Amino acid sequence: MTVRLVDIAEHLGISVSTVSRVINGKDRVKDETRKRVLEAVEELQYRPNEIARSLRYQNSMTIAVIVPDLSNNFFNLLTKGAATAAKEDNYLTILCNSDYDQKMEQEYMNLLVQKQVDGVILATVCKEKDYFENIITDDMPVVFVDNLPDVDLDFNYVTIDNERAAYDLTAHLIQQGYEDIAVLTGSLHETSAVKRLQGWENAMKSHDMTINQQFIGVGDFRIESGYNMMASMLNRRKRPDAVLAANNYLAYGAIRAAQDKGLLIPDDLYVVCFDAVDKTGLININIPSIIQPAQKIGEVAAETLVKRITDKNYTLYDNIILEPIFKG
Amino acid sequence: MTVRLVDIAEHLGISVSTVSRVINGKDRVKDETRKRVLEAVEELQYRPNEIARSLRYQNSMTIAVIVPDLSNNFFNLLTKGAATAAKEDNYLTILCNSDYDQKMEQEYMNLLVQKQVDGVILATVCKEKDYFENIITDDMPVVFVDNLPDVDLDFNYVTIDNERAAYDLTAHLIQQGYEDIAVLTGSLHETSAVKRLQGWENAMKSHDMTINQQFIGVGDFRIESGYNMMASMLNRRKRPDAVLAANNYLAYGAIRAAQDKGLLIPDDLYVVCFDAVDKTGLININIPSIIQPAQKIGEVAAETLVKRITDKNYTLYDNIILEPIFKG
């Protein structure tokens, strides 16, 4: 049986309130009484029941992180950063893997509201307006990461400038002299996919490059998608000589497809992408890449969220754009 | 302001208990009353407060997963599997990243007890006896994964047979004709490190191979450790011609060290290890490997934990050894 406040009180023959006051240290208690209480707490191994405390205080000291896929490097780093930073502020973190499924994401959101979590870090898989009118309320603070909702409402987010990063990568390709530049991106329900596509398009246009509709691949952010899209591009008569992949998995798939067709990387197809971090150190293909500070994004998101939770005056507009690094 | 049971009751001019009975469907209510309640629930957007429910029911419908490092592929797959399976059983999952730090792990355990989580999946970083006498109690169910405590107490776990797997890998090396076989393993505070070392040793002995103490490397499970240990082995006059690495990161580090010395893999150093899953498809070095079913381990651990939580008669001895696959 677990030890409650009243057990300590009975054990010492004093009232519950006195014990509580000792433990919370908010009010004055005679030194001798305090000492006896602390000893009893130690002896009986009393641990305050956080559930009861939450009910009383109307907060749960818990946040949640919703990500599409925890086995994706970007998301597990982000999650790790968030959980670590949250812990610093005495929050525990509930993990939700939405599996790239909007319905599951929504279901988690509802569960979390009932669970009275104090806030959510959301890497959503859907940018559509109507979906968010229920989510962005004053009831529960949400900080968006990676993908942002496409609404006029105010909301907090932590991200990089995806459009600019994609622009820079594309400009890099153009400067190197590539002419038939393709792009592979994820689902257009996700703003990261859209922004990166736009960055590519803007760079192409502002450098007077011709945009070949055949060279625009829209799929999802997984490796198979990259493989399939590139394989079908390479089946055509006119092949791209370079490609911007909107994330590392698309790039890996694309490279695989090219290699399976007997092409050489980067001679026959030059690939650049986002987030190609080689954790093994064994990949000898060079994939120039914009690396998002994933763990940092998670940390900053958690810190931002905690600010919003604890400080009602925290400015909604105070959003954060982090700088990625270029590795080529 | 959030809507409570009593708000619905007042809105309809009936008692709280009736509303509660409709929502929980446990007792009979007049059809018309039920209908009115359900409409009001919809209209006022009532969502039961899970905190209050937890206090009443004395359970939180929450489990926790403690892992050393979420950015390690094995652990993020495990965590993903656990969270997904837990969700199936209506449990949410709190994520704790211990950062390979026993103190932090312990700290998390204490927090989780206070938080009244219903159970914990623990990938501990310490096997030592005394540490666990507080942890393995009847108070809170724990299911161990990856590393097991080194105690006589009964506890639940889900794992592969590490010793046998290491034995098999080593035997594989011996059969291929390698003679100077090294081993790299993690901290001996972790049973996975110990068991894999023992498997190597047993295989060597039972095949009458000479065990060179210089060829035994004990560090931690991270890539730098693999690099450093292998680098120092390769600095000696007598070099190994093959090595068993106790996980993929050790292997990557070792390969890197060999390559930096100008050696060729696998010609000059044949490397086998645990869990070398190439998510990129771009690694063209073949690393024969025993692959643990990481996600499955997480799923089974969560299912086992839920069984222990809900069914007090669930046999403590009913533990699970999953089969890894060999990929070479």
Place this chain on the structure above:
DNA sequence: CATTATTGTAAAAACGTTATTACAAGTTAA
């Protein structure tokens, strides 16, 4: 018609905290 079942609802107690209010005892000031 009187008695016994059945059905629907309400009131209250509990889960374990904490904050507010109240009050006794001790201390200082007039």
Place this chain on the structure above:
DNA sequence: TTAACTTGTAATAACGTTTTTACAATAATG
């Protein structure tokens, strides 16, 4: 010495549920 403060503690009312007990009103039985 009486009035006004301090100081330490107790009792109580929340926080939002659910379950138990009790009691009406209605229906079924003799």
